Amino acid sequence: MSLPIRLKLLRKQRSWSLDALALRSGLTKSYLSKVERGLSVPSIAVAIKLANALEVNVEQLLSEPVPGADIVVTRACERTALGEGGAGAVQSVAAGAASKRMLPFVVYPPRELVASAFKEHAGEELLFVHQGRIEVVFPSQTVELAAGDSLYFNALIPHQTRTISSEQAQVLVVVSHELE
Template sequence: MSIRLKLLRKQKAWSLEALAERTELTKSYLSKVERGLSVPSIAVAIKLSRALDVDLEELFSDQVSPTEISITRASERTSLSAAQTDKPSVQSIASGAASKRMLPFVVYPPSEFVASAFKEHEGEELLFVHKGAIEVAFPTGNVELQAGDSLYFNALIPHKTRSIGPVQAEVLVVVSHEDD
């Protein structure tokens, strides 16, 4: 259970102290349980499963849940929108993963900036150009990125992206996302 408890606690973004408060157990005891130095009683395990909002079996399981590791094959990407061509403009990846704090996508930006205003949203954003080249417009100026280049920024900064050059750009976009 030691590895499983730590994984479940970290998925909630809780410190040992936060879990200790929720279970009325000591931080040092929980640390020992996580490191495999102490085995909890059934009563303690029930407290832990209730605090973490998981089944008791999941707390003791050595198996990794299929939603904790998500593999998306290129042929299995989920199209979220279609461009004016047959090729999708945004594809979701890791859609089977639960409790994500990152939202990954493969994006095929249009060759012209969309007529609409700049986009902005909570969190942070990472762009990695896999193929082609892109231009990212910010209110303060534009940035050009080639294949292999990346850009990381606060997503509250208004931005928009377009593909430039003869090759349709393919961009990995990862947006941070916190469940509140």
């Protein structure tokens, strides 16, 4: 994950605007925007200011994180049964739940990546491939998943999904949703 993505991720995890980070760091909003878009590379002195403002150490801001720390893949063959029961024993997906903290839905990813920017949003996301094969593209890696595989990640990491199998993929997506 690059510095611009890590900076934006850390800022958004704190629910800070660029103005808020500018105020805390003593840097301008326009400069911070350029850093987040990869148009400007901060000096070590500026990186220290940013790390102090974000209350992280400089290494967290500048160095590559441990691979897979924010993205967890679980293959179908790696799943562990949590109980016994026949097919269809549990079918409800949050039916009738009020004040949901998770938003479950089924997605049929397109075959081509959309030309628009990557998607990103607050919360965490779980994808479970029910049918077909998909490719999930992150700025720093691409993950292929087959039926029965799942992927869990911080949804602030920009991402795109597409079907890569001949059959249309069907994916259960669950997004965390904090109540205000």
